């Protein structure tokens with residue numbers, strides 16, 4: 260069966276921008292949707308709105324410093340735009356556009372009534388005081404508030420932003436309206452209308468899809484070995500949840516390097532060690548490995564949960580896992596997908612594997628709008644239903660159309676957005 264699968268091999272040049280990669284992935288999937296007019300597909304491969312804001316922030320020294328930020332709405336066809344806000348020195352408009360496009364497909368693949376968006380500010384919050392970060396957050400919120408709102412575009416945390424950032428965002432927006440608007444952002448603290456289960460949701464969604472994949476492959480998770488790159492929110496919770504499923508965690512890493520013990524170790528103890536020392540490296544009974552070596556270790560399940568472009572044409576043929584569950588966004592270059600297919604590695608693509616986060620963000624928004632809150636059991640039960648349904652829909656398309664799982668996820672989501680676009684029609 261796998262030999263019959265047609266694997267598209269896009270020509271990605273070294274240094275291709277994230278948005279170029281996102282558009283090429285779109286084009287590959289669009290070929291399987293010939294029923295839509297070319298003009299509709301042309302609309303879907305570019306963002307609806309790109310807002311650039313240049314704004315001043317008063318620093319603790321009293322100096323005024325200028326910052327540049329972005330908010331890109333890729334699609335609002337199926338509902339309000341939705342996507343995180345990133346504070347990082349490497350933020351570019353191109354990257355924000357790619358991340359916004361991926362959000363549009365992610366919300367569609369799990370069938371939640373949102374479009375896709377992303378925001379970012381070029382800054383290094385690690386070099387700023389908490390007061391400077393607060394003033395930056397509030398001014399950026401104010402600058403982009405012309406396109407933000409609980410019915411139009413709902414931000415969330417991303418790299419270097421967290422529940423506190425969302426609290427400042429919500430407070431600033433609410434000062435403008437004159438009343439409290441919890442549903443304007445998700446990922447808030449529980450005391451301000453956050454949802455139980457949101458913190459674990461990305462990793463839990465990833466766990467549900469890995470369970471489903473393992474079942475298909477006849478792999479017993481209780482006998483499986485797992486390597487996780489990245490030990491932050493997505494990575495460390497994924498490692499601990501899979502460990503609770505009986506899996507043996509053999510390797511994990513963070514930005515300072517990785518640790519390996521083929522016999523396994525306790526991921527909770529590693530988390531305590533990381534809190535004490537600042538890194539997973541040096542944990543008792545483990546050997547040190549580099550982040551690159553971790554990806555090539557013998558294991559059944561590999562969970563990239565750190566950065567983009569980790570699995571490339573240069574290392575893909577040395578990956579030995581049977582399942583790659585993409586907790587991170589964009590960890591695999593398109594050409595590595597083709598190699599994985601040839602090797603029979605089962606990839607759970609990012610827009611499916613890590614969609615648990617945005618799904619519980621949606622639950623948070625629904626609860627905020629109703630002022631009625633669910634317990635954690637309810638949140639997790641609904642999340643499992645959403646993830647399992649999306650997983651099965653993607654795999655059915657992969658089998659029917661004889662494409663790899665990533666293209667299948669794109670076909671499913673682009674089809675949903677294109678169909679909604681056709682139903683709405685072209686204004687005026």
Ligand code: NAD
Nearest residue numbers: 461489490491492493513514550564565586587588613616
């Ligand atoms: P995080 O900041 O909590 O953790 C990131 C981890 O990656 C940290 O352990 C960090 O040390 C590690 N890291 C940084 N540079 C590294 C490097 N060069 N090599 C190896 N590890 C490195 O971030 P997170 O929220 O866990 O996000 C991780 C990935 O998951 C990102 O791609 C993010 O977009 C994606 N994601 C997260 C969520 C979510 O809800 N948290 C949702 C969807 C997707």
